[in-house]
Amino acid sequence: MFEKILIANRGEIACRVIKSARKMGIKTVAVYSDADREALHVRMADEAVHIGPSPSSESYLVMERIIQACKDTGAQAVHPGYGFLSENSVFCEALEAQGIAFIGPATLAINSMGDKITSKNLAEKAGVNVIPGYTDVVRDAEHAVEISNGIGYPVMLKASAGGGGKGMRVAWNEAECRDGFERATNEARSSFGDDRVFIEKFIEEPRHIEIQVMADTHGNVIYLGERECSIQRRHQKVIEEAPSPFIDEATRKEMGEQAVKLAKAVQYRSAGTVEFIVDAKRNFYFLEMNTRLQVEHPVTELVTGQDLVELMIRVANGEALPLKQADVKLTGWAMESRVYAEDPFRNFLPSIGRLVKYEPPEGENVRVDTGVYEGGEVSMFYDPMIAKLITYGATRNEAIVRMQDALDAYCIQGVRHNISFLNALMVHPRFIEGRLTTNFIAEEYPDGFDASCVPQDDPAKSIVIAAMIHRQYMDRAARMSGQLQGHERRVNDEWVVVIGGEQHAVTVVAADDGYQVTYADNSYQVSTEWAFGQPLLHSTINGKSATFQVERSGLWLRLFHRGNQIDALVLTPRAAELHALMPEKEAPDLSKFLLSPMPGLLVKVSVVEGQEVKAGEELAVVEAMKMENVLRASQDGVVASVKAEAGDSLKVDQVIIEFE
Incomplete structure (x- = not known):
């Protein structure tokens, strides 16, 4: 077994690999950029090597520095995690040339399956269901329109080397196709150094369901059930679960067997994922194969009882898989939230x-x-x-x-x-x-998403908790006052909770095991061990447990519960009367400015001083967290001045453009 491995990644996946390696008695080496000097994965590893400046293109994507780190520390193998160099065959070959094992598939599988165009052709030859589309490289935007018109809208433009939702755009017409091609190629070039894009039919009402495969170097390939990954935003998975609530045993078996067939066709080894798109009738079509560990692998681990990272390490060490297909059992249910x-x-x-x-x-x-x-x-x-x-x-x-x-x-x-x-x-x-x-x-x-989108199981809970917290503060103040004056000051029982401009009258009295709160003719017995300043409030309300997150700003309380964010102000009845008479402060007029909605890099300014713009017209492009965000005009206007230029690092709400 390897004595020391290097993790060529960062963040939670680097920490995840370190945990399995430690359990196996293997020492670990972390690599880090300037920005990650104090990161958790650096703290957890047995050793850490600095590999460059903060941008990933100058650190985590520089394979020569990672290989040198292996040499300097004596690491015998590299686990790439996901993203970065995890599906880079040149990196894999460079490691092999230095006698360093790659904890992942061989270059044949990476080259075949890592490229979406090639993988689709191979999948079709292997007898795997595929989506109709154009798998050759798209030359330019006009070529994309020509192809899309032939396939029929809607279509999906996808970066050939893409992943993680980057380099993907859905187009419903020619205009969206041209714009989507430009955005997809730009994101693909920025994220993967490869701007090739292909086009396929976009299936409406689809589910995104994937099969986890594991293979060794002895010809054994198994599938470990499916994961439901349909809850997505901008093609980025948000919620994953295993198994799928939609897939029956027959479909699971058919999908799994096709995934295994594809893996064998490219002599696959290690962990990999075959992704399918599934329609309402359980027809499924090959989407892509990820030749690496997936972000959502923990749900598979929980329902199968297998440590996928450990299996990857053992396979890379030349060991045979310790289980056969008949040994794979799905037990229970697992959910993952990103x-x-x-x-x-x-x-x-x-x-x-x-x-x-x-x-x-x-x-x-x-x-x-x-x-x-x-x-x-x-x-x-x-x-x-x-x-x-x-x-x-x-x-x-x-x-x-x-x-x-x-x-x-x-x-x-x-x-x-x-x-x-x-x-x-x-x-x-x-x-x-x-x-x-x-x-x-x-x-x-x-x-879009706002507080009104969140269904509340019982809106009274937040009112009751806000009133109870305020009463606790008042009781403490009374005790402190009593110590100074020699007697306790009596605390009012009647209060008004103000939420969103609405006033809710409550009565709060101390009880032996907490507080008794009366609201809207209902009585609530509240008990908690919460102490002032704690961010989490664990309580029981009429015998049922409920957890709230609590933030305090001046007299205001902000409560979080079941997705709801509520700002509450608790006042005496007289103060509430006066509060209702207070005029609302008007927000400043910012309509004459284009503000950066996020911290990021200003990639492009699309207008010049004196230019007339129409509503919906592109004004600027800001890149943040490796994604391009197009800022468009909300109304017609004339550009008075441009306050920033391409290449600038922007802060939140920094002025980019001022209008007349």
């Missing part, structure tokens, strides 16, 4: 900064794969993923409820995050029923 540093209330704009507070949830059948820690930073240079939250249950509903509770208890402060959105998905009736397609998010939130 926790990102992004603001769902501002159209999912990425967020960067220091994690002032970071407390991941704990408990039975709750797993958190992360690469961050309290006090660490989320950088603008890499993917905005904070962690993967995984829960397991005997049934799908049990896994969902456990995920709801775990999301409530996931405390992140210092950067914006998508936990409210994830919990809103988890409580959505359609999700709970399992009626999923890749269009789920677009269909359920057509106008």
